[in-house]
Amino acid sequence: MDVLNRRTVEEKIFKLFMIVSICIVIGSLVIIFGLVIINGASSISIEMITQTPTPGNALGGGILNAIIGSLLLALPATGLACIIGIGIALYLQKEFSHPGFANFIRFTLDVLWGIPSIVYGIFCLMIMIALGMGSSLLVGIFALTLLEIPIITRYMDEAIKMVPIGLKESAFSLGSTKFETAIRIVRRQAFPGILAGILLGLGRGIGDAASILFTAGFSNRIPTSLFDSTAALPTMIFNLYSLPSGQPKAYAAAFILLVVVLLISIISRVLSKRFMKHVIR
Amino acid sequence: MLSSTIQIETKNLNVYFDKHYVLKDVNIKIPAKQLTAIIGPSGCGKTTLLKSFNRLLEIHDEVKISGNIFVDGQDIFDSKGDEIPDIRKKMGLISQKPYPLPMSIYENVAYGLKIHRKKTKKGELDAAIQHYLQEVGLWNEVKDRLHDPASRLSVGQQQRLCLARAIAVEPEVILCDEPTSALDPIAAQQIEKLLLKLKQNYTVVLVTHTLRQAKRLADYVIFLYFGMVIEQGPAEDVFNNPKNPATIAYIKGDIS
Amino acid sequence: MNKRKLRDLIGTKLMLIATLFVSLLFFLIFVLLLFRSGLVLQDNSLFDILFSSTWNPDNSQFGLAPIIIGTILVTGIALLIAIPISLLSAIYIAEYAPWKIRRILRPFIDVLAGVPSVVYGLCAFLFLVPLTKDVIAPWFGVQSTGLCIFTAAVILAVMVFPIIISLCIESFNAVPLALKEASLSVGATKWETVKKVVFRASTPSVIAAILLGFGRAFGETIAINMVIGGIPRIPSSVFSPGETLASLIASKYGELMSIPVHESALMLVALILFVVVLVFNILGVFILRRAKRRWTY
Ligand SMILES: Nc1ncnc2c1ncn2[C@@H]1O[C@H](COP(=O)(O)OP(=O)(O)O)[C@@H](O)[C@H]1O
Ligand SMILES: [Mg+2]
Numbered sequence: 001m002d003v004l005n006r007r008t009v010e011e012k013i014f015k016l017f018m019i020v021s022i023c024i025v026i027g028s029l030v031i032i033f034g035l036v037i038i039n040g041a042s043s044i045s046i047e048m049i050t051q052t053p054t055p056g057n058a059l060g061g062g063i064l065n066a067i068i069g070s071l072l073l074a075l076p077a078t079g080l081a082c083i084i085g086i087g088i089a090l091y092l093q094k095e096f097s098h099p100g101f102a103n104f105i106r107f108t109l110d111v112l113w114g115i116p117s118i119v120y121g122i123f124c125l126m127i128m129i130a131l132g133m134g135s136s137l138l139v140g141i142f143a144l145t146l147l148e149i150p151i152i153t154r155y156m157d158e159a160i161k162m163v164p165i166g167l168k169e170s171a172f173s174l175g176s177t178k179f180e181t182a183i184r185i186v187r188r189q190a191f192p193g194i195l196a197g198i199l200l201g202l203g204r205g206i207g208d209a210a211s212i213l214f215t216a217g218f219s220n221r222i223p224t225s226l227f228d229s230t231a232a233l234p235t236m237i238f239n240l241y242s243l244p245s246g247q248p249k250a251y252a253a254a255f256i257l258l259v260v261v262l263l264i265s266i267i268s269r270v271l272s273k274r275f276m277k278h279v280i281r
Numbered sequence: 282m283l284s285s286t287i288q289i290e291t292k293n294l295n296v297y298f299d300k301h302y303v304l305k306d307v308n309i310k311i312p313a314k315q316l317t318a319i320i321g322p323s324g325c326g327k328t329t330l331l332k333s334f335n336r337l338l339e340i341h342d343e344v345k346i347s348g349n350i351f352v353d354g355q356d357i358f359d360s361k362g363d364e365i366p367d368i369r370k371k372m373g374l375i376s377q378k379p380y381p382l383p384m385s386i387y388e389n390v391a392y393g394l395k396i397h398r399k400k401t402k403k404g405e406l407d408a409a410i411q412h413y414l415q416e417v418g419l420w421n422e423v424k425d426r427l428h429d430p431a432s433r434l435s436v437g438q439q440q441r442l443c444l445a446r447a448i449a450v451e452p453e454v455i456l457c458d459e460p461t462s463a464l465d466p467i468a469a470q471q472i473e474k475l476l477l478k479l480k481q482n483y484t485v486v487l488v489t490h491t492l493r494q495a496k497r498l499a500d501y502v503i504f505l506y507f508g509m510v511i512e513q514g515p516a517e518d519v520f521n522n523p524k525n526p527a528t529i530a531y532i533k534g535d536i537s
Numbered sequence: 538m539n540k541r542k543l544r545d546l547i548g549t550k551l552m553l554i555a556t557l558f559v560s561l562l563f564f565l566i567f568v569l570l571l572f573r574s575g576l577v578l579q580d581n582s583l584f585d586i587l588f589s590s591t592w593n594p595d596n597s598q599f600g601l602a603p604i605i606i607g608t609i610l611v612t613g614i615a616l617l618i619a620i621p622i623s624l625l626s627a628i629y630i631a632e633y634a635p636w637k638i639r640r641i642l643r644p645f646i647d648v649l650a651g652v653p654s655v656v657y658g659l660c661a662f663l664f665l666v667p668l669t670k671d672v673i674a675p676w677f678g679v680q681s682t683g684l685c686i687f688t689a690a691v692i693l694a695v696m697v698f699p700i701i702i703s704l705c706i707e708s709f710n711a712v713p714l715a716l717k718e719a720s721l722s723v724g725a726t727k728w729e730t731v732k733k734v735v736f737r738a739s740t741p742s743v744i745a746a747i748l749l750g751f752g753r754a755f756g757e758t759i760a761i762n763m764v765i766g767g768i769p770r771i772p773s774s775v776f777s778p779g780e781t782l783a784s785l786i787a788s789k790y791g792e793l794m795s796i797p798v799h800e801s802a803l804m805l806v807a808l809i810l811f812v813v814v815l816v817f818n819i820l821g822v823f824i825l826r827r828a829k830r831r832w833t834y
Contacts, residue, residue: 002672003578007726008726010728011729014625015629017729018626018633019629020625021621021622021625021626021629022625022629022630024622024759025622025623025698025702028698029649030662031653031660032656032657032660035660035664036659036660039663070755080725085729086554087551087556088559090552091549091553091555091556096553096554104560107818108560108563110818111563111815112563113752114818115566116756116758116783116814117756117757118758118787118807119570119807119811121785121809122786123566123569123570123806123807126573131812150559178545178549180545196586200651203651203657206653207651207653208653209653209655209758209759210758213787213790214790214791214794218707234653237655237658241662241763242763247663251659254659254660255656257656258652260649260822261651264651265647265648
């Protein structure tokens, strides 16, 4: 009886700790969302999202330049990373790669995933300077692509690993080549996972400031060519957060980023349900 | 000993999984346009033998194979790299668990036709798909939902779809690995009927672990035991006058 | 038929090129950083740089000790906060929470993991910094501007929560039900089952989750940069401003890139980041391999 008592007391104490912990986590979440939503909603307006900064006054006008800049940076980067990533992920299957080689590549990707994005930023900067270019949309896209490749590829790889060997055998026994099996069958079967990876990469790319800080630079205008420097939502926040008069713009940008993150999460859920229907279990 | 021509013949086929010796000096002959059953207790190497015929074993890199396999007199191991798909195209595979491709019913049957560039016109393709689905008795069940995902079919329907998909690439041989073991009795019966029909036009190799199925369907029987061929011959001979004690025991039900 | 072979060949080669590109990228970053940090190492020994305590590039003093200490403090405190809270939360969500709550919390945590670090930084700057300055630091009897190591560590902990929590929930859920039932049916309480079976069976994944959290904390740049104060001096307390390796690059690169030696010093910092990430990944592989051998179910 006494023993059982001590056991239940221990459980009760830990349960209390658990509740406290979960409250801390939820509390910090609520604070962050609350701050961004309340302040963001009050600073966001039609002008804010349809105007570029007024010439001569970076704090006037809106943040259209950053919104467009973010899209122009993150979408092409995600597209590129996705093409490269699917190639790698399919190639890591054992029909193409020796398992030892594949595991080495996976390890490399894990390290690349862990490398702080600022390192990608200055790596691209070095290349940019060596090539005689300035900070520009192009270099920014390049930096984000490098940042997204490991994330997208590892996600795709995990999804592709789950494809049942029997399905591949079916495809082979119909006379498909390795490449056809990979591109037509494996890709389709793994599609929900692949999609989740792409969306995760997009989210990471659209929110990252450190890698584009020096590579994409900053500009109050919407870029008109690949060689113009450009603002983006994260760098906009980073540049303005400490000025009280810049905070409305920072909040508006944070609000938009948060909405994008939410949207990506919702889209990911909806789409994966839609694409699940073809998946063979 | 064999009345008809030989479709598949192995000479001293040995297969290792890593160090695990799975097939030991297998020498068999499989007659054309007949139904050959490979029987034996589970784990004896039936699936391995079946998959060696269309070089499907080689996608596992820990596999080592020696010996020869002749299909229509040609040694399949003479073909290199990018000719392997042509060998596989000659032999449809029906696996234990049906694996429809992750696409619609229609696309499943069309897949083989498309990759081999047959029946490229839309009308021809439609007609071909209807024909093959009718062949396996699936047409009436799916004609109104051809573009539904194949994953929505019942397991029995999926297995017949796999059969339709396999014959759509016009193979000479159909390899079946316990095709009914995942099915309910009625679906299993449908598949058995189909196999009997198909053996008129195709060489059918059926791996089965139920002796009764082999008795019902087989013209020719190969008994495999611990990776060795213990007995092979026409079905009546093997079932009525088994020579080897292991075969006798298996047929009596002492080994399962 | 020939076209098909050609397409296969080209496709396969392109896939191979993409794969080689990644491993090349890995070496290229490493070699380039090594090469570019050579300049600063010509006049200063690595030992001096790592252990001397004055960072003053204008005076050609490149001591990284205060920054390394800052990094260790921020990362360490952040993990000290994040690990217990995340593990307890994960256990609660995976094992104790009613399924309705669980269904709401899971996507919530995933969203939190996707929030950009600059948004965390902004919230920390506008909420946590004043809170530290006006409430927490005085509570400990210290003067602080709020831009300090403590603030950076706290926001970093919050950023690490969702990573550790969601990975741990996943691994707790992966423990076979039969294993839990076996434990419960010999009369263990729920907590004992969690402690002795669930937790033990998922130890390798929990370690992996913590390592990933460490990686995120260690490499975080922007959020820290926004609230740490950016002063590369050895901090006198956790309420003093400081600097971390990654944050140093972000704050100083713009102004230092024009002078080769200064730039080279920052390249060395980047190299250190790269090497630490590499070493921890290698360690991770070994720890996981050992842990998996010991705790398989
Ligand atoms: N991928 C594999 N790796 C290692 N061993 C295998 C593999 N596949 C089959 N085996 C081994 O080969 C033997 C024969 O297997 P299989 O041909 O599937 O038998 P059956 O189909 O008669 O049940 C078994 O002992 C099995 O353990
Ligand atoms: Mg088998």
